[in-house]
Amino acid sequence: LAGAASFDPVAAVFLRRCHERCRRRIPEPELMPHFTATIHVRPKGDVRDPQGEAVRGALRSLGLAVSEVRTGKEIVVTLEAADEAAAREAVRVMGNELLANPVIEDYAYELEEGVPA
């Protein structure tokens, strides 16, 4: 293909994109242990949770004495890290930078060594 790329502009573009993709990819870690983080994201205590309110209404209509429902989400991440401290640091970056918005949400997580069963 590299030979073809020297005279075929389509192959040249294809090859250049492949190179770009490879360059962007994070290198595979070598023999680092795997960790599984289970991250729970929940609306902060004083933030309205309209989904929780709708679920509360539905559960009460089943005849259950439900007084409050808060909804959130659970995100399970498998990652490689040098050790537990490094894995915890990575999970904190995930929580602070993307998975939770500190204006409206809190998060908590559990970390286990190994991959999910």
Place this chain on the structure above:
Amino acid sequence: MTRVAILRYPGTWSERDFQHALSLVPSVESDILWHEDARLDGYDAAVVPGGFTYGDYVRAGAIAKISPATRELRRFADAGKLVLGSCNGFQILCEAGLLPGALLRNSGLEFRCDWVHMRVESDRTPWTAGLRGAVLRMPIAHGEGCWTASDEMLADVESNGQVIFRYTDERGGATPAANPNGSLASVAGVCNEGRNVVGLMPHPERCSEALLGGTDGYRVLANLAPAMAGTAPAVYR
């Protein structure tokens, strides 16, 4: 010529509407830039349009904020250049911390696609110069437009005059019935402390010519020309 960069992310859908609406404003030209290689040098203003970037996964606007365009936007905003975010663009700017607050699911859990009224609360932004007190009619189309903030943040935003648009009825009354999504204090749009970054849930680009049922969006976008020509009162500084 005033040059405007319109950012396009995967899932942006209002960039061409914005380009068309901006083409109606005299001495303004715009380019649509792909977010991964957006370079804002040489532009006077940037627009972050509406859409459903990255499928609204995680939270609306959350994944888009990881884009390299966010760093570029922050640099651009810090340099005092003009930024406008509408709908998903507003959500992205809040997620990125360029605007205060966050946008939650609409309180009725309903996607609202409707025309609303909002009152211009402050003319101390380049986008709203001369519009203070005006009641504008604009379309909305969103499921996560319920603006919220902590009590302290709301108090700061209100006392700094950073609430720029508030949902009202057609006479300018901020009643609960006129609030389409349960936004705290009926907030429809806010600005940053520097007052050069403005975000709002409604769509000015969809009401910029009479054929589309309204021209109030044009009144906001048309402020670009005087803001750039230096003929607008520089009250937002």
